[in-house]
Amino acid sequence: MPLVVAQAAAPAAPPVAANPALSRGAAAPAPPSGLISVALLVPLSGPSAELGRAMLDAAQMALFDIGSERLVLLPKDSTGTPEGAQRAAAAALADGASLILGPVFSGSVAAVAPLATAAGVNVVAFSSDRAVARPGVFIMGFLFDQQLARVIRFAIERGLSRFAVLAPASQYGENVVRELRRETAATGSDFVDAVFYPADTRDTSEIAAIVRAFTNYDARRQALLAQRKWLAKQNDDVSREALRRLRRYDTLGATHFDAVLLPEGGARLLTIAPLLAYYDVDLTQVRLLGTSQWETAPLDREPALFGGWFAAPPPELRADFEARFEAIYGRPPLRLASLAYDAVALAGALVRLPGGPNFSTRMLTNAAGFRGVDGLFRFVADGTNERALAVLEVTRDGIVTVSAAPKRLAVF
Numbered sequence: 001m002p003l004v005v006a007q008a009a010a011p012a013a014p015p016v017a018a019n020p021a022l023s024r025g026a027a028a029p030a031p032p033s034g035l036i037s038v039a040l041l042v043p044l045s046g047p048s049a050e051l052g053r054a055m056l057d058a059a060q061m062a063l064f065d066i067g068s069e070r071l072v073l074l075p076k077d078s079t080g081t082p083e084g085a086q087r088a089a090a091a092a093l094a095d096g097a098s099l100i101l102g103p104v105f106s107g108s109v110a111a112v113a114p115l116a117t118a119a120g121v122n123v124v125a126f127s128s129d130r131a132v133a134r135p136g137v138f139i140m141g142f143l144f145d146q147q148l149a150r151v152i153r154f155a156i157e158r159g160l161s162r163f164a165v166l167a168p169a170s171q172y173g174e175n176v177v178r179e180l181r182r183e184t185a186a187t188g189s190d191f192v193d194a195v196f197y198p199a200d201t202r203d204t205s206e207i208a209a210i211v212r213a214f215t216n217y218d219a220r221r222q223a224l225l226a227q228r229k230w231l232a233k234q235n236d237d238v239s240r241e242a243l244r245r246l247r248r249y250d251t252l253g254a255t256h257f258d259a260v261l262l263p264e265g266g267a268r269l270l271t272i273a274p275l276l277a278y279y280d281v282d283l284t285q286v287r288l289l290g291t292s293q294w295e296t297a298p299l300d301r302e303p304a305l306f307g308g309w310f311a312a313p314p315p316e317l318r319a320d321f322e323a324r325f326e327a328i329y330g331r332p333p334l335r336l337a338s339l340a341y342d343a344v345a346l347a348g349a350l351v352r353l354p355g356g357p358n359f360s361t362r363m364l365t366n367a368a369g370f371r372g373v374d375g376l377f378r379f380v381a382d383g384t385n386e387r388a389l390a391v392l393e394v395t396r397d398g399i400v401t402v403s404a405a406p407k408r409l410a411v412f
Helices: 049-066 082-094 106-119 144-157 171-187 204-214 217-233 237-246 266-278 292-296 315-329 337-351
Strands: 036-042 071-077 099-101 123-125 137-139 162-169 190-198 259-261 287-290 309-312 370-372 375-379 385-387 390-395 398-403
Touching (some): 049 315, 082 106, 106 123, 144 287, 144 309, 162 204, 266 287, 292 309, 315 337, 337 370
Parallel strands (some): 036 071, 162 259, 259 287, 287 309
Antiparallel strands (some): 370 375
8 A cells, every 4th residue: 555645734834954965955966867865774684683684574575565667675684783874874875876775773873874964865763762763764663652642631520549560670661650650730730649669670579579569469468467357356247247248359459550551562561460359359349451563473372461551653554565465475564564565665756756856855844654464654843753643442352442543743
């Protein structure tokens, strides 16, 4: 499905670009042959080669789908390192690339940026690190703060107000906690707790101890035992009936939160979520919240996640992309492969513009945005992006959309 330019919702804001020619909206110059070269910088060797191959395959799939005879894709091996990305970018620029797609990792993006800026070539990178975004260097990755804001505001609409977070002890985890504080303050809801666990530990007992303390399990357990003891001393039918009912419970008293943010994915998410239930958090009363990282875990395998909400790009179009990718290549795509598909489709859309190929900052920051397999998105002049996100719920039968992605992005 070729990416298309969305219908304009409002005039574009005045563009800001590192290169003066790009800020004027100049179209990328075509080689004498009339072909337009676009570089793709992905790790085709090294530890991340599997990811790079998936992204290259998705890029080639997009190239076939858009059917542009003028667009030439220049794949370059970034090796997953800053040094490799620099070499790849230099080779791409020497080969006449008019736009650079990639690289993936933030350190590599930072290494490529000066070369591209000096050459007057825009970069559309696959990173989700805001720190490497800048005018002329646009990041296409999924930004956690937008996802967090989307799911928190939806939760508030559904009546939740007391938010806590279990986060890895890392820069990412600290950023998540900071954003949750900011979002709760902005919405007038309550930030009640933040607990960190070692980001790289494989010791499940260590994580279990942290979750146990987070849930205040011991105090709630002692409260139950004390109540049972007191009721047992009473010699009346009402107390005996109350004692009988309490035998069904492990703890007494509600938790101090009604929503818990778990900004994790994969095996770590599948470790933490059931521990909350184990330590007697009533997940019919407490909602688990997440980000698109949840998509990296087999959610249907963990009942503790049923009923949980997370924000992510709308899944409908990506499902078609994933099915076609698997049919072509005989394996499912890695999650970030869709970014490469949309980036090449974007380049194809900009090559086919009525006025001729245009990779300028003015065109890339078109306020209406672009529609791809990960939904509607647009780049902002500072190099970041905005996406139209859905809120999804985990159910026993799969993922369902409980709040559809907006059809248009907000006016600048």
